Amino acid sequence: MIQFLLNQELRSEHALDPNLTVLNYLREHVGKPGTKEGCASGDCGACTVVVGELDTDADGRERVRYRSLNSCLTFVSSLHGKQLISVEDLKHNGQLHSVQQAMVDYHGSQCGFCTPGFVMSLFALQKNSEQPDAHKAHEALAGNLCRCTGYRPILAAADQACCGKQPDQFDAREAETIARLKAIAPTETGELNSGDKRCLVPLTVADLADLYDAYPQARLLAGGTDLALEVTQFHRTLPVMIYVGNVAELKRIERFDDRLEIGAATPLSDCYEALQAEYPDFGELLQRFASLQIRNQGTLGGNIGNASPIGDSPPLLIALGAQIVLCKGQVRRTLALEDYFIDYRVTARQESEFIEKIVVPRATVEQAFRAYKVSKRLDDDISAVCAAFNLRIENGVVQDARIAFGGMAATPKRAKHCEAVLIGAPWINSTVERACIALAEDFTPLSDFRASKEYRLLSARNLLRKYFIELQTPHIETRVTAYV
Numbered sequence: 001m002i003q004f005l006l007n008q009e010l011r012s013e014h015a016l017d018p019n020l021t022v023l024n025y026l027r028e029h030v031g032k033p034g035t036k037e038g039c040a041s042g043d044c045g046a047c048t049v050v051v052g053e054l055d056t057d058a059d060g061r062e063r064v065r066y067r068s069l070n071s072c073l074t075f076v077s078s079l080h081g082k083q084l085i086s087v088e089d090l091k092h093n094g095q096l097h098s099v100q101q102a103m104v105d106y107h108g109s110q111c112g113f114c115t116p117g118f119v120m121s122l123f124a125l126q127k128n129s130e131q132p133d134a135h136k137a138h139e140a141l142a143g144n145l146c147r148c149t150g151y152r153p154i155l156a157a158a159d160q161a162c163c164g165k166q167p168d169q170f171d172a173r174e175a176e177t178i179a180r181l182k183a184i185a186p187t188e189t190g191e192l193n194s195g196d197k198r199c200l201v202p203l204t205v206a207d208l209a210d211l212y213d214a215y216p217q218a219r220l221l222a223g224g225t226d227l228a229l230e231v232t233q234f235h236r237t238l239p240v241m242i243y244v245g246n247v248a249e250l251k252r253i254e255r256f257d258d259r260l261e262i263g264a265a266t267p268l269s270d271c272y273e274a275l276q277a278e279y280p281d282f283g284e285l286l287q288r289f290a291s292l293q294i295r296n297q298g299t300l301g302g303n304i305g306n307a308s309p310i311g312d313s314p315p316l317l318i319a320l321g322a323q324i325v326l327c328k329g330q331v332r333r334t335l336a337l338e339d340y341f342i343d344y345r346v347t348a349r350q351e352s353e354f355i356e357k358i359v360v361p362r363a364t365v366e367q368a369f370r371a372y373k374v375s376k377r378l379d380d381d382i383s384a385v386c387a388a389f390n391l392r393i394e395n396g397v398v399q400d401a402r403i404a405f406g407g408m409a410a411t412p413k414r415a416k417h418c419e420a421v422l423i424g425a426p427w428i429n430s431t432v433e434r435a436c437i438a439l440a441e442d443f444t445p446l447s448d449f450r451a452s453k454e455y456r457l458l459s460a461r462n463l464l465r466k467y468f469i470e471l472q473t474p475h476i477e478t479r480v481t482a483y484v
Helices: 022-029 098-105 115-127 134-141 151-162 174-183 205-214 228-232 268-278 280-287 292-297 300-305 313-319 416-422 429-442 453-472
Strands: 002-006 009-013 048-056 062-070 083-085 190-193 198-201 219-221 240-243 253-255 259-263 323-328 331-336 341-343 354-361 367-374 385-394 397-406
Touching (some): 002 190, 048 115, 062 292, 098 115, 134 151, 205 354, 268 280, 280 367, 300 313, 313 367, 367 453, 397 416, 416 429, 429 453
Parallel strands (some): 198 240
Antiparallel strands (some): 048 062, 253 259
């Protein structure tokens, strides 16, 4: 059985189909059709809902943390121990919520199909913002698409909703909500079981290891932003899943003198602060990683584990010399991330083995790390080419080089011929040009609808040139730039 709050209503579910999304649960099982399906792939934001979780702030005070999510990519099992809020829950005592009223006041809706999603993104923004901020508003709404209204009135509504915000019914009920979430906090493995399909929800790494050993055919579910597409887009059935999002050990970020250890199930939005503090370019790239809704669900371990050749984080992590800790039963092994990827969607992971954490070396003053993402859109788009450069230069000579690309091969991959040209050579234009030529020995990219092979190779070379220019004249840096 799993338990969660539907606004303030306790829901206990056991026999639901584990392949059921939160979107369809709301619309078909509890009669809340305000949440809309626009794309069923996490691109349009019409299905946005907000999930509340118990959290502790910097002062040690218990609170409810609200996150916007794409309900079309969220399986019901992931709600275990949480609070689900949909657009119907905002109106209170016959009065529109302040974010709804702001959309009315600034004429932020025409056909209205996308409006519930915008309202829920604005609600999460209001809950997580102390004062209006244009950047935060753009970030919060980048995952919501509108085809008819235009974004100026919606952004104006965001400004009103967050400026001088007044307490609402959720603030008034916070203590009650905290108490109710504590009362339903999971204490043992949960399960959804419809007879022929099941999803197990362990609470510890040890339980996860035992379950995965018992069900090696199970699909591991973390954020589900990739896995859910098999159900919503390809109409496949997932007979057995193991949801890892309630394993607290997999959601920790620990800082040591020489490294960060990031649990594999840590949402990307939680990784931002730690990675940005060490590597500003990593932080900037994470802000361009899909939408905020996706970053609130998607995990660093999932972005590695799905072994996509165009995943944004692996090239950066490879360039930084990151490692992963893999767990199988009671046995753990540490593997350099670059050795994890074998071929297209093929990895070194063994049966019943899972990624437990990612180990990222901390920054040193000798490093010159930069990352760049080339995509057709600035926000919410997949890379055509993603590049990461990490050089150590002393007295004008390259002492060490780690260069990695995504989108250039069947796996995220180091440019070892390029590195060999650079190491031991003076850091001058002629060296860089020889290294650019060597990239053709490292990569034979493919053409697809995102970019041609010629464009990809030229982009990779130009990004190396850009890196060189930025290190020579750091005041002109334009990191993580999109090229259209």
